[in-house]
Amino acid sequence: MSLLWLRFALGCYFVGLVYAFVALTRTSETFGRIALHAASMGMVFHFVSLTEIFLSGQIVWASVHNSESLLAFLSMAFFMVIYAIYQTTSPGVVVFPVVFFLTFVAAFGEQPVLLTQFVSNKGWLIAHIILIFTGYAALVLSFGASLLYLIQEGRLKAKKPTSLIGFLPALEVIDQIGYRSLLLGFPFMTLGLLTGSVVAVTTYGKVDFLDPKILLSVLMWVVYMVMVFTRWNSGWRGRRAAFLATFAFAAALAAWAANYFSAIHRFGA
Amino acid sequence: MRYQLIGLNHKSAPLEVRERLAIPESRLPDTCRQLTAYPGIEEGMVISTCNRVEIVTHTVNGHADLRGFLHDHFELDASTLDSHLYEFREKDAVRHIFRVASSLDSMVVGEAQILGQVKEAYATARAVGAVRGQLDQLFSRAFAVAKRVRSETAVGSSSVSIASVAVELAKKIFGNLHGKNVFIVGAGKMSELAARHLMAHGCGSIFVANRTYERAIGLAQKFDGQAIKFEDLYATCDRADIVITSTGAPHAIFRREHGEQFLSRRKNRPMFFIDIAVPRDVSPEMAKLDGIFAYDIDDLQQAVTSHVADRRKEAERAEAIIAGEVEKFEARQSTLDVVPTIVSLQDHLETIRQAEIDRVRGRMGQLTPEQEIAVEALTRGIINKVMHTPITTLKSAARESEATTVVDVVKRLFNLQVKPKDLPAEPDSKKDEVGTRH
Numbered sequence: 056m057s058l059l060w061l062r063f064a065l066g067c068y069f070v071g072l073v074y075a076f077v078a079l080t081r082t083s084e085t086f087g088r089i090a091l092h093a094a095s096m097g098m099v100f101h102f103v104s105l106t107e108i109f110l111s112g113q114i115v116w117a118s119v120h121n122s123e124s125l126l127a128f129l130s131m132a133f134f135m136v137i138y139a140i141y142q143t144t145s146p147g148v149v150v151f152p153v154v155f156f157l158t159f160v161a162a163f164g165e166q167p168v169l170l171t172q173f174v175s176n177k178g179w180l181i182a183h184i185i186l187i188f189t190g191y192a193a194l195v196l197s198f199g200a201s202l203l204y205l206i207q208e209g210r211l212k213a214k215k216p217t218s219l220i221g222f223l224p225a226l227e228v229i230d231q232i233g234y235r236s237l238l239l240g241f242p243f244m245t246l247g248l249l250t251g252s253v254v255a256v257t258t259y260g261k262v263d264f265l266d267p268k269i270l271l272s273v274l275m276w277v278v279y280m281v282m283v284f285t286r287w288n289s290g291w292r293g294r295r296a297a298f299l300a301t302f303a304f305a306a307a308l309a310a311w312a313a314n315y316f317s318a319i320h321r322f323g324a
Numbered sequence: 325m326r327y328q329l330i331g332l333n334h335k336s337a338p339l340e341v342r343e344r345l346a347i348p349e350s351r352l353p354d355t356c357r358q359l360t361a362y363p364g365i366e367e368g369m370v371i372s373t374c375n376r377v378e379i380v381t382h383t384v385n386g387h388a389d390l391r392g393f394l395h396d397h398f399e400l401d402a403s404t405l406d407s408h409l410y411e412f413r414e415k416d417a418v419r420h421i422f423r424v425a426s427s428l429d430s431m432v433v434g435e436a437q438i439l440g441q442v443k444e445a446y447a448t449a450r451a452v453g454a455v456r457g458q459l460d461q462l463f464s465r466a467f468a469v470a471k472r473v474r475s476e477t478a479v480g481s482s483s484v485s486i487a488s489v490a491v492e493l494a495k496k497i498f499g500n501l502h503g504k505n506v507f508i509v510g511a512g513k514m515s516e517l518a519a520r521h522l523m524a525h526g527c528g529s530i531f532v533a534n535r536t537y538e539r540a541i542g543l544a545q546k547f548d549g550q551a552i553k554f555e556d557l558y559a560t561c562d563r564a565d566i567v568i569t570s571t572g573a574p575h576a577i578f579r580r581e582h583g584e585q586f587l588s589r590r591k592n593r594p595m596f597f598i599d600i601a602v603p604r605d606v607s608p609e610m611a612k613l614d615g616i617f618a619y620d621i622d623d624l625q626q627a628v629t630s631h632v633a634d635r636r637k638e639a640e641r642a643e644a645i646i647a648g649e650v651e652k653f654e655a656r657q658s659t660l661d662v663v664p665t666i667v668s669l670q671d672h673l674e675t676i677r678q679a680e681i682d683r684v685r686g687r688m689g690q691l692t693p694e695q696e697i698a699v700e701a702l703t704r705g706i707i708n709k710v711m712h713t714p715i716t717t718l719k720s721a722a723r724e725s726e727a728t729t730v731v732d733v734v735k736r737l738f739n740l741q742v743k744p745k746d747l748p749a750e751p752d753s754k755k756d757e758v759g760t761r762h
Binding site for chain 1: 493495496500588591592614615626627
């Protein structure tokens, strides 16, 4: 059943995906509103789907498709929070495709399960997953914001008067969205990694710190920290910030991909 | 649909003529009263702005002498006035009103003021009872159409003056302008205007620097701002988010190294330079820096030009919306015209039906409730079947503007007395009244 609900959600997110492509070429407030409604409806279906999984009581949170589904849901939730504050759907240009992709894979992809059968402390595991995914979702959003910043900055610099009416919010608003997501995501990511370490240590006793998963996660965390620091200390914006955000995003993807070859944190059959 | 309109606007008449016809606000109610008292006019309304004077009426027969009213009212002879006047009837009058309310007939297409002015004129005329059913319908629709045009096209969304473009750009960079500081470098008329616009949109403090310190003080006082000595310009400039610069310096006064300095002191928060000086005050090298957004006079002018073009393009879409709305309005109005006839036809047949039932009731004796229902259903059924074609024909005739003929035929066939709506009781006596006054 939960898959069915997820597919309904996917249908709704598809509207958002179309919006993302349309919004890049032309402005349409009506379509923005439609996409927003579709996304909210998608979130309802999505929530039902997640609740069913949770109530089913199987510890399958750590399966790929459920975790992707959770990540998509959290990203969408972030998007909605930003909409509530700034009244803009433009981060959807980046968030919608990411969410659609994640939900699509979750609803139709193969479903390997993480090797969690040895994990003794399920509470820590769930905390780890939720914390780290909130961190990921914030990262997705701040990555999206930094791309939008680049686009808007480019437009203003190019002095193309016609495109000034475009759909993007003001440069400073985009900047705030990115920075706030970053600030909010950082503690989640940090705590997520800490709980992860706790789970790893209690499960394996001694942990190999040269494991690719751990190395890449630490790398991602360091980039994240550098981003927060440069922004806080010298106000890095625009190109430099976008470069860092891309790097952090790539590191996050790499850390995710490490699930396929890590010894301690991997997908099994 | 006996709407009739006469007027002149910025296209048809020069300012001297418009001035003579402009009606001050205080006299509008009186003018409306006089208008409705004029022969052949049922309802009337006057729109008077600096760009137009329009007399909008609903008339008794569609041929009221509106020119005569204007000649009388303004005591002008035909030769000075007539060549500047335009007149529209029925559908054309409806279209004209829709276009005026939607700001397509304005000097600056898409400006937002006109809708407010039309609304005021409407309220004034309504208050004195000069606007009732017919004009009420027309203007309610016109306001809805204007709203539709505004929300579905971008005809009013782009700025068309240098100062407003500057504000729009500042908003694209900073979003909300509240609390943003403005620095005026080189006191001049244009920078003062731009600053005024920015302040009106919520900007916070203002700084002024000028080669002649006294002039800086003078301008700063106007804005309740702070005058800065020109030597201190580079040390203080980073406090401002928006810099309006228009010095007469022969070389750029803001160079790359200044920009870098400002940005590092501001922790890279962006700065917006509005450079209206010729030659430019901001060097192109500095404008390239990340976080510096510099627009010179040509950039701003180009934005204005392209916005004007945008509006023209959007106006075409707006015209299409209006054309559709005029058709819809006309169709609805014509249907409304035949409604009284349909109602009285129904009443007429219902009276016959009741009379016939009463007549034969005595002969039928006591009926059971079921039989009562059956008789009702039978007679009603016959009436409805018979009525179906005439009513459909009336409605479709209304849409094809042959309503009057068909309505007459139906009235004569069934000997109907249709009560006229809102017609003045004795138009002739009014004529005398007006005649004696002038």
